[in-house]
Amino acid sequence: MKKQSYGMKWLSVEVVVILVGLLFLAPFYFVLTNSFKGFAELLVDTSGLPKSLSWDNYARAWEVLNFPRAFLNSLLITLFSALCMVVAASMAAYRLLRHPSRINRVLFSLFVAAMVVPFQAIMIPLVQVGNWLQFLNSIPGIIFCYTGLGVSFSIFLYHGFMKSIPLEVEEAAVMDGCNPYGIFWRIVFPLLKPMTITVIVLQSLWMWNDFLLPLLVLQKPELQTIQLATNTLFGQYLKQWDLALAALVMGIVPILTFFLVLQKHVIQGITAGAVKG
Incomplete structure (x- = not known):
């Protein structure tokens, strides 16, 4: 009886988890299936499967949005921003941890406190400072x-x-005559591989899908990211859902593939990061 009740308990948990998973996957189903439908069919039957598998929406969205340029802009911004974060954050964290002092403890507390400040609270000063530093309408600026x-x-x-x-x-390494920079880059940084991948993946997911900051900083059409380009399909009087859904699929596939490939490293990095000294 004990084994039977234990099995039924976990079976119930698995059923609930599967149902919750299907609930979260439902939006992906609607986006994917409707991306193959024409505009008229999309309005008539939103939840059904497409009558025919047509790639016209993808071809038109590719041309209308100039998708290769938008993809390149998103890729450059995400790639170089993630690399800058890895270099700056890893070196700063190493200094704050390995050289404990009152100033370093205060600095670390300020970094942690900055995480709870919502972006909406600083976006207007950020744009003003960016305009003063001539960072607006610039890939290096964003x-x-x-x-x-x-x-x-x-x-x-x-x-x-x-x-x-x-x-x-x-x-x-110190006994072998290695200098501080050599200790970090040759000894410590290679050991940070799981966390480095975790930082790159998590931050890339945020930056790739972000809409508000590019909207504030990048005003020129040739600098638009995928999200900004997709937003141009929604006007005051016309909303081109057929092309927008196709553009959403093309924008989701690269970052989703990137996440699935590196998912195990993310779990490993977060688990190891939970260890306290």
Whole structure:
């Protein structure tokens, strides 16, 4: 009876988890199936399968949105912002952790406190400062903004992960005559691989799908990201849902594939980062 009740309990949990999973996957079903429908069919039958598998929406969205350029803009912004975060956050977290002092503890507390500040509270001052520094309508400018906005969370993750790295490894490198920069880049940083991948994936998901910051910073059409380009399909009097859904699918597939490939490293990095020294 005990084994039977235990089995029924976990079976019920699995059924609930499957139902919740299907609920979360429902939007993907609607986006994918409706991306193959014409505009008239989409309005008549939203939940049904398409009558024929047509790629016309994808071809038209590719041309109308100039999708290759929008994809390149999103890729450049996401790639270089993530790289800047990794370099800045890993070095800062190492310094804050390995050189404990009152100033470093205060700085780490400020970085953690900055994580709870909503972007909407600072977006107007950010645009004003960006305009003063001539960062608006500039790919390097928005990369700088993303790096500043995401470095606090990245430092928090790196700081927790580095506590699991034995200090004896660095002491041995010092005995071998390695300088501080060599200790970090040759000894410590390779050990941060799980957390580095975690930071890159999590921050890339945020930046790739972000709409508000590019809307504020990038005003020129040739600098639009995928999200900004897709938004042009929704006007005051006309909403081109057929092309927008196709554009959404083309925008989701790259970042979704990227996440699924590196998912196991993300789980490993978050789990290891939970270890306290």
